[in-house]
Amino acid sequence: MTVNAYGLSRDIPAEVKRLVRQRCGFGCVICGLGIVQYEHVDPEFKDARVHDPDAMSLLCPQCHAKVTTGMWSKAKVKLAIRSPKCKQAGYTREFFDFVEDHPSLRFGGVLLSNCPTPIEVQGHPLFSIKPPEEPDSPFRFSGLFTDSTGKVTLVIEDNEWMASSSSWDVEVQGRTITIRERHRFVHLVLRVEPPREIIVDKLSMSLGGYGFEANGDFLRIRSPGGCINEFTSCISNNNQVGFSL
Numbered sequence: 001m002t003v004n005a006y007g008l009s010r011d012i013p014a015e016v017k018r019l020v021r022q023r024c025g026f027g028c029v030i031c032g033l034g035i036v037q038y039e040h041v042d043p044e045f046k047d048a049r050v051h052d053p054d055a056m057s058l059l060c061p062q063c064h065a066k067v068t069t070g071m072w073s074k075a076k077v078k079l080a081i082r083s084p085k086c087k088q089a090g091y092t093r094e095f096f097d098f099v100e101d102h103p104s105l106r107f108g109g110v111l112l113s114n115c116p117t118p119i120e121v122q123g124h125p126l127f128s129i130k131p132p133e134e135p136d137s138p139f140r141f142s143g144l145f146t147d148s149t150g151k152v153t154l155v156i157e158d159n160e161w162m163a164s165s166s167s168w169d170v171e172v173q174g175r176t177i178t179i180r181e182r183h184r185f186v187h188l189v190l191r192v193e194p195p196r197e198i199i200v201d202k203l204s205m206s207l208g209g210y211g212f213e214a215n216g217d218f219l220r221i222r223s224p225g226g227c228i229n230e231f232t233s234c235i236s237n238n239n240q241v242g243f244s245l
């Protein structure tokens, strides 16, 4: 069914989806997971005449299925909307999948492979890739991203990512996480190609006096003194540290 009895399409306008995400803290209102679906809570979609963001919620596929099958009540969702899990915790979360090999980081125009510390800033790893703790367990990717004002928006700890619910917008579509700093200002587009690669498609970030700008073709780093280095089509392979700033 693409429209309900009132002619309302199942397609939810992007603006409405964003308002729902912002109200829910960008994750499932019940469990906080960041892979989500949009649910008409009250009224249900079949009875809705408009896509009202205040009548909708984010649910992860598992919680959504429990509500849809009647295992859980709509009352449970309504209660969760009043105090969404992500807003309690301060972030929404999920896991990346790096099961087979040492993951690579593609950062703008730079590919960092077999590199335990892809980027370090003033002696501290901005990203790190640790070996498996035991045989057949995954490599462990950690790091963080800040926005153009220096505020932390995404933390990755041993493959678990946590996106701040105080960001203006966090949207997960397929394998891509997009974080917007404000209307029409994307500060991070992060994409994964599991099980081996994490890709920064777009970045505008400030950290420790350094500025990072990236898109698919280049990585530009501005030092605290104002010196700008731009990297395009670079490959760093088998180095302990890729970039040391």
Ligand SMILES: [Zn+2]
Pocket (backbone or CB within 6 Å): 028, 029, 030, 031, 032, 033, 059, 060, 061, 062, 063, 064
């Ligand atoms: Zn859930």
